Amino acid sequence: MQLKQHRKMILGLTIGYTLLILYFLFFAFGRLDTVDQITEHTFMFLPDSFFRLPDISELLHPALMDLVGFGNIAAFIPFGILIPLLYQTSFIRFLTGFILSILILETIQALTFLGSFDMNDVIQNASGAAIGFGAYKLGFRTKNDWRNIAAAGISSVVLLLGVWGVFGIVDQVFTKEMGPFVAINEWKDSTGNPSRGTQRYSLSIGGQIVEPQYNVYSIEGKMKEAYTYTLGNKEEIYLYLNYGIPDQKESHGSIRVAVDGHEMLSVYAEAQRHEANMSEILIPQAHELTITLEGNATLWDVGFREMVYFWN
Template sequence: MHVKQQRKIIFAITIFYTLLILYFLFFAFGRADKTDQISEYTFIFLPDAFFKLPGLSDLLHPVLMDLVDFGNIAAFIPFGILIPLLYRTHFARFMTLFLLSILVLETIQALTFLGSFDMNDVIQNSSGAAIGFGAYKLGFRTKNNWRNIAATGISGIVLMLGVWGFFGMLDQVFTKEMGPFVAINELKDSTGNTLTGSKPSNLKIGGQDVEPQYNVYSIEGKKKETYTYTLDNKEELYLFFNYGIPDQKDFQGSIKLIVDGHEFLSVSAKDQRHEPEMNKIFLPQANELTITIEGNETLWDFGYREMVYFWN
């Protein structure tokens, strides 16, 4: 096939594919029908899922967002192949122009209420274009068009898997996970002493046998008991605990949890069911924790899990 004819075909494919992508960016999924429901521009400059790509388990049971993330990359791979076939360009120039184009399109989406400006999309779209450019450079090395197409396809798959794995590692590096459970009785109180509460012993609550593993807190013959712990200004942690009133005791009492002067929990016996209650509370930051128990309330297996990076 003549070179000029090949170029015309590639140009036509590029125009058609560009129009297809523009349709999905601005009109697909009923975007135009939703514009009258939007009154504010949406600009997301800080990526919240910078390196997030679906894992192998996600592909076996994908949800819509997994397919969207994958499509945001795969759909732009052809541009990295078609544009260099039409115009001689090097990687830096190609990526600069592509990035500027995507930024303009994302801005138009936001200003026309046909979508939002989302830096996640910019990063994923640009990654797809970069993969395509790399596949073109690796694939188009001979005068045999079919061989070049096959080599480009294989290169694209290999590069996609490489980017996938790389992003997956970065996602793990920059994503916090829940650390190990720390029983509250392992901490010191505000005076530097250890307050362990009662030793774990079996309880019967609501007809259920309960076996505390770490600690048990109750008034122990008093009208009221208060425990205060120092959490050393820990950030992003979840408190875990169970509470209830043992079957052999009257159904009266209360529990309060106060962190740095703010009340995060206040329950009384009249608001509870006749069964063990499990609870989880997120704290953005915590220094001083105060537990106040009255009446026959019993609190057990109280502890926390801190959000940490895997290297911590």
């Protein structure tokens, strides 16, 4: 009799918690208010950031997406405990059935415009359920219900922290970060000869004194000059360059930046006048960088930062 009562209570908890999760999946976060504005189904089959969970500092001042990312795992832990309490099952069978259920729910979300099909969510939800199943196996080993519940709760926290830590390490391993600034201090001019630019010196632009830190490039006594730099097939770099017309010179000149023959930036003196400007250009992939100067245009502190993995 007591066993039946326990089973009914667990079944009631499972049904109630399932309804709560379904509410968040289909109706929370203002989904009904935006459904009329969505015109296309969204299916994201390729996971890309499921290892990205907020760190402790982000959780102290969480944004909505931080809570969603962490909740995608934590909210599904109870299923890994409740379902095995109702039905004797193996880990593989449980996880397979759970993943199939989540896939169906994600598909319904996309088809009803109440969300999107996101493989990241599937992986995170399944990770939460797997943590719960592990907590069930570690916690429910005695005949004392309260002791089992306490042990399962502690196991859930420990396993969640472990998965959180592993996800953080894997995310860092596979996430590129901005590398150090690399100044470009040697070019080849239009004749193919090396050119290190002019020696660094102070500039007065727009009434302000500018002190270049790395390099200065101008074409004193020439009308036009093209400088090239071989990047060596680098991927995902940010090119930085400062430019302007010195105050003591006539506002005449231009700057053009091209990567492998494709123009990325074109600036004329008429637009900039005597003002110091800075450009940041994202270059997805490049072999050769060419910067063409005309007239009195002056460049300084030219360089790049590359997106690299931490081991590089």
